[in-house]
Amino acid sequence: MTEPLRVALAGLGTVGAGVVRLIDANGELIARRAGRPIEVVAVSARDRSKDRGIDLDRFDWVDDPAELARHPGADAVVELVGGADGPALALARAALGAGKSFVTANKAMVAHHGLELARAAESGGVALKYEAAVAGGIPVIKGLREGAAANVIDRVYGILNGTCNFVLTKMEAEGRDFAEILAEAQRLGYAEADPSTDIDGVDAAHKLSILASLAFGAQPAFADVVVTGIRNVIAADIAEAAALGYRVRLLGMADADGKGLFQRVQPMLVPLDHPLAHVLHSTNAVVAEGNFVGRLFFQGAGAGDGPTASAVVADLIDIARGEFGPPYAMPVEALAALPPADSGERRGRDYLRFTVADKVGVLAEIAAAMRDAGVSIESLMQRGAMADGSVLVAIVTHEGPERCVAQALEKLRGSPSLKSEPMWMPILSD
């Protein structure tokens, strides 16, 4: 057995403690698989006295994370501190600058600073690994970087936020509205006290931009992700979708042609015969469609200490084996700088829902806006009065360019007939 891979670990929250527990529990098997043991030698966290249920005395405790990053006994540094900037980024720069391999679960930091960090890793000849940053325990970074590497990827998309999927699944199962379910999820600890990073799609957007870089060999462009969360999905949307043979899911989706990179996070209607329709509760799933492999589908736990620790240690095993290469599958200088795609020409079918006043002429107004914008209606359902006396009009369009739908919604903007913002959800195409 050769020398162990020695690890310095920053951050001892649930995931950090999970990494220690995993290596304690599975260390012998990991050593057989990795060809050498993986050993935590030093740790850093805010509170030394907190009881984490693990014995920390055997590790070198370092108060200053930047000092941890340069720890002379460590070959690799694991960052589980969190935050796009601040201490996490300082740690990453220091570790890579000191010529140490670096593993992180920090999606925000990789989305914002991945390119800079990848350059540093490449110039130092060390690893930058971030499997745990996207879809928790699911090896989807590896799936794109290596498993599907022979393919031109047509599109990559998936359920990237467990909190949103938990809320949408529960809304469907119980027929209740968003606010109620969110409050319950917060009570149960499935949603944060400030849920906006999850609910408004930002977390999914971080992950999507990482997937898009890998899939399309493009420079990360988090700022170009167009994001809509799930706050405006109502129980009636989910019921209408179900009646039509769909389920509502918050999807991150990206594709690229020669001209631009499309990246969007948005609630969409998923047909029941698509595997994403059967992803329930807080489970995550990613689909990659390649020009030779067809549709690849990866599903599993997107969060939690065990799955996240599993992904972090898988990265460490790759490093211990010496099986790693450029962080973005190809050298940073080979990544293309793609402008954001113009979505107006995208063709698809759409679900539109209007909550309107119960009075003469409203339906005609909506229908006229559709006609004037060139939107062809496949089906229209008007449901009787809701609790507050308003009426629900749900439309499914024929396939057409997105530009026309946007124009129709623009025409209706500010109409006194509408009692809330219209809901627009594209229907996932095959």
Added chain:
Amino acid sequence: MTEPLRVALAGLGTVGAGVVRLIDANGELIARRAGRPIEVVAVSARDRSKDRGIDLDRFDWVDDPAELARHPGADAVVELVGGADGPALALARAALGAGKSFVTANKAMVAHHGLELARAAESGGVALKYEAAVAGGIPVIKGLREGAAANVIDRVYGILNGTCNFVLTKMEAEGRDFAEILAEAQRLGYAEADPSTDIDGVDAAHKLSILASLAFGAQPAFADVVVTGIRNVIAADIAEAAALGYRVRLLGMADADGKGLFQRVQPMLVPLDHPLAHVLHSTNAVVAEGNFVGRLFFQGAGAGDGPTASAVVADLIDIARGEFGPPYAMPVEALAALPPADSGERRGRDYLRFTVADKVGVLAEIAAAMRDAGVSIESLMQRGAMADGSVLVAIVTHEGPERCVAQALEKLRGSPSLKSEPMWMPILSD
């Protein structure tokens, strides 16, 4: 750009031609991802004159596969000839013996001779890669070898044969019996003229034994896989299962405790809330359950020239990158030799179906056999006469040891009341 990875390719059937087409189509992208081009330099096949829709003049044509294996211009050899022994095995031995990396899609050869070939690869310091041998384009070998490497795997199982899943899906959709659907699948080219390797579970068993080795760090033990195919599944079984909330799937399943390795291919009842229940047609899927990551689920095309070529070239990209290690994730000498597990003590719920004569006392005879063997019945359905006048009795048991079910079936063996072999399908547990 460094030197290309030069490849000698044996076998130019649909998959071999697919590999050539893939490298032609995606070669530039592959070179960016792999850090160097991948280039076919020499080929070998039975019939030089056959039109395969690809230009072969640019390759060195070698008549003798063994000579191809030692081709001085090749760094790696790809085997797409097929067959557990014969020319494929001779080629593998020759290539690895000549110090060349070796890539194969040949599940039968890997199942039978994987250990010998892995030893040869390890002693030569070259790669033996076989992603395409299991579940076609799905990167499940990589998923187990690397993605889930930090975990003790509790069990690995899945839908490993597309022909069987196609037949079972179609039987369910159309309510028709096995023989009719198989004949139709043969007419359409979805099943071979001699379908027994698929239908009787041998192909799935090859794949399962490969997965089991990787998952449990065990020496491959194909001969110990207990195999039952789908010939005895009737439309009524599928209908009963559906009424109970299950779908019938041919599953390969393996687990290991300290004492033994359980490996079985058998039709099973899959609950509708399990993702395997939603794997339709010829799609494949593999589940790996780890002690930290939980349930990982991989789905995609299990066969076909495009997906298989995608997996073959993914292996070549790993070789071009230098990102490969021991073929079984750990060195051959670290693999445990596990005896076959005793299945008698396994606890589970089971589906049993008897086709019986329509006469007094038959139900009592079955019920007595269950009671005497200690099998506790959760539900029993007797359906009226089938077309031939026989009666169908379907039983779901409470959870209990498999030994008891085997004893009950043994008691009933040869009873004149039974008009065919009883059907036994375990119910997949969570």
